[in-house]
Amino acid sequence: MLGAMQDWTMRITHVIDHAAREAGMREIVTRWADGSETRTNWAGIRADALKMAQALQALGLRKGDKVASLAMNHSRHLVSWYGVAGMGGVLHTVNPRLFDDQLEYIVNHAEDKVLCYDAAFQPIVDRMKERWTTVEHYICYDSGEHSPAFEDWIGEHDGDFEWVTGAETDPCMICYTSGTTGNPKGVQYEHRSTLMHALAGLQPAAFNFSSASCMLPVVPMFHAASWGLPYAGAMAGIKFVFSAVNDPAVLHDLMIREKVTDSAGVPTVWLAHFQYCDKEGIDLPPLKAATIGGSACPRFMIERLMKNGTRVQHAWGMTETSPIGTVGGPTWDWDELSFEEKVDKTAMQGRPVFGVELRIVDLDDMMTELPRDGKTSGALQIRGPWIIKRYLKAEQDAANQDGWFDTGDVGIIHPDGTLQLTDRTKDVIKSGGEWISSVELENAAVGHSGVAEAACVGMPHPKWDERPVLFVVKGEGSDVTKEDILKHLEPQIAKWWMPDAIEFVDEIPHTATGKISKKDLRDRFADYKLEG
Ligand code: ADP
Numbered sequence: 001m002l003g004a005m006q007d008w009t010m011r012i013t014h015v016i017d018h019a020a021r022e023a024g025m026r027e028i029v030t031r032w033a034d035g036s037e038t039r040t041n042w043a044g045i046r047a048d049a050l051k052m053a054q055a056l057q058a059l060g061l062r063k064g065d066k067v068a069s070l071a072m073n074h075s076r077h078l079v080s081w082y083g084v085a086g087m088g089g090v091l092h093t094v095n096p097r098l099f100d101d102q103l104e105y106i107v108n109h110a111e112d113k114v115l116c117y118d119a120a121f122q123p124i125v126d127r128m129k130e131r132w133t134t135v136e137h138y139i140c141y142d143s144g145e146h147s148p149a150f151e152d153w154i155g156e157h158d159g160d161f162e163w164v165t166g167a168e169t170d171p172c173m174i175c176y177t178s179g180t181t182g183n184p185k186g187v188q189y190e191h192r193s194t195l196m197h198a199l200a201g202l203q204p205a206a207f208n209f210s211s212a213s214c215m216l217p218v219v220p221m222f223h224a225a226s227w228g229l230p231y232a233g234a235m236a237g238i239k240f241v242f243s244a245v246n247d248p249a250v251l252h253d254l255m256i257r258e259k260v261t262d263s264a265g266v267p268t269v270w271l272a273h274f275q276y277c278d279k280e281g282i283d284l285p286p287l288k289a290a291t292i293g294g295s296a297c298p299r300f301m302i303e304r305l306m307k308n309g310t311r312v313q314h315a316w317g318m319t320e321t322s323p324i325g326t327v328g329g330p331t332w333d334w335d336e337l338s339f340e341e342k343v344d345k346t347a348m349q350g351r352p353v354f355g356v357e358l359r360i361v362d363l364d365d366m367m368t369e370l371p372r373d374g375k376t377s378g379a380l381q382i383r384g385p386w387i388i389k390r391y392l393k394a395e396q397d398a399a400n401q402d403g404w405f406d407t408g409d410v411g412i413i414h415p416d417g418t419l420q421l422t423d424r425t426k427d428v429i430k431s432g433g434e435w436i437s438s439v440e441l442e443n444a445a446v447g448h449s450g451v452a453e454a455a456c457v458g459m460p461h462p463k464w465d466e467r468p469v470l471f472v473v474k475g476e477g478s479d480v481t482k483e484d485i486l487k488h489l490e491p492q493i494a495k496w497w498m499p500d501a502i503e504f505v506d507e508i509p510h511t512a513t514g515k516i517s518k519k520d521l522r523d524r525f526a527d528y529k530l531e532g
Pocket of ligand 1: 408409424
């Protein structure tokens with residue numbers, strides 16, 4: 001027997017319809033690369049998305065066709081998120097920081113037919129055009145010097161269009177992981193998974209939006225669906241402020257002028273903002289909440305933001321998880337905690353939002369489930385309706401038959417459900433049969449004022465199998481010594497975790513998404529020898 005409620009297909013066109021209807025006047029502000037600013041609102045975004053859907057159909061695109069975007073954060077990019085899905089298409093948000101071979105691979109692999117790009121990325125388009133074999137049309141989000149301009153292109157249509165309907169499980173977006181080894185892998189989000197993920201983002205324990213929220217997302221729209229913010233924000237009818245450039249001076253000015261309450265970005269973005277404020281001798285912007293994720297948020301960052309009156313939402317996730325897995329925010333016992341305890345808790349990766357399940361398993365057999373005791377660490381697995389089942393065009397599932405997807409992360413789960421990431425399975429250091437967290441060592445090291453960046457790698461050791469070696473980039477003008485760093489580490493970590501060596505380097509290699517690339521570091525120091 002069936003229940004007796006109405007049919008309502010979970011498609012993301014509902015999201016933009018709702019935003020336009022219930023928060024139609026709420027503003028969407030864009031600060032463009034050339035310094036100009038424009039204002040539209042949710043009703044305007046929907047009206048343009050309808051026109052874009054018509055324009056795509058006029059080019060001959062049909063349901064299931066792929067449209068690529070090569071763009072920073074701005075209102076026309078937002079229009080594309082809804083316009084492409086509204087015509088039944090799939091938006092492939094391309095990361096412009098990828099290397100040429102990766103750019104070639106992903107656009108051809110996704111079979112993108114149209115590519116919408118920022119004028120700032122014209123050099124990439126010029127370089128790659130010959131290599132992108134499936135792209136038939138190029139549209140420029142800014143001027144129309146080399147390709148039709150987006151506004152002119154959609155402006156030829158009247159917006160009198162019915163959203164294309166279909167199944168909840170139709171795809172609506174593709175994001176590729178940057179892939180530290182081999183080719184990037186495509187993760188294909190569905191209407192249903194996207195909608196449910198956005199709802200999860202609305203939980204008070206996650207983004208905690210109200211209709212009064214004003215969000216400036218620094219996390220790019222091309223990275224892991226911008227953490228679902230453009231969808232969750234539409235559901236809550238919040239104001240968005242977008243900046244097509246990531247210069248801290250520009251972001252700071254926008255945050256003050258537009259009365260921004262919320263922002264989201266990786267730790268390096270916040271670091272750049274701190275440095276800017278220190279240089280100018282000004283206060284941090286009075287944000288209510290800062291979502292920080294993508295890599296571990298260091299303690300000093302949490303402390304400084306909390307002292308600024310900003311709630312820190314430390315989130316963990318990955319492209320394969322849409323990306324929200326866990327988010328940290330005030331817990332039930334928050335008022336009873338000291339400031340230090342609050343910082344300690346926030347430095348962990350938060351608790352799972354409703355909808356996803358986490359577990360840790362034995363690193364040796366990758367099967368045996370381990371206790372959630374706040375002490376035992378293991379390989380982190382996740383399952384849920386917005387977690388990957390299979391990579392685009394892959395022959396085998398990425399998740400096992402029970403839905404558990406192996407994240408490649410290593411962590412501890414506390415009895416209250418808080419996740420504490422300790423490493424990546426590839427980077428954790430095995431010394432004399434015991435595990436050492438390279439990440440904890442790095443975090444402790446960057447707490448020294450003379451250390452700009454640190455990366456810890458396990459190096460082969462004749463007696464212990466592996467021992468930690470810490471690579472350090474000194475801060476500008478710093479004369480920090482190896483002894484200083486060891487002294488700084490001593491009270492923070494177990495004795496047997498102390499690095500066997502500290503090596504000063506000019507720079508530490510990074511991936512296209514700005515994370516430390518330990519693979520490159522290991523390659524660079526392939527002949528490194530530790531004494532027995
Ligand atoms: P990439 O394209 O660089 O793989 P992802 O965003 O998919 O980008 O990377 C996901 C990985 O980033 C996670 O598996 C984890 O290792 C790391 N990560 C994400 N958030 C956090 C966090 N809050 N703390 C520590 N590591 C994190």
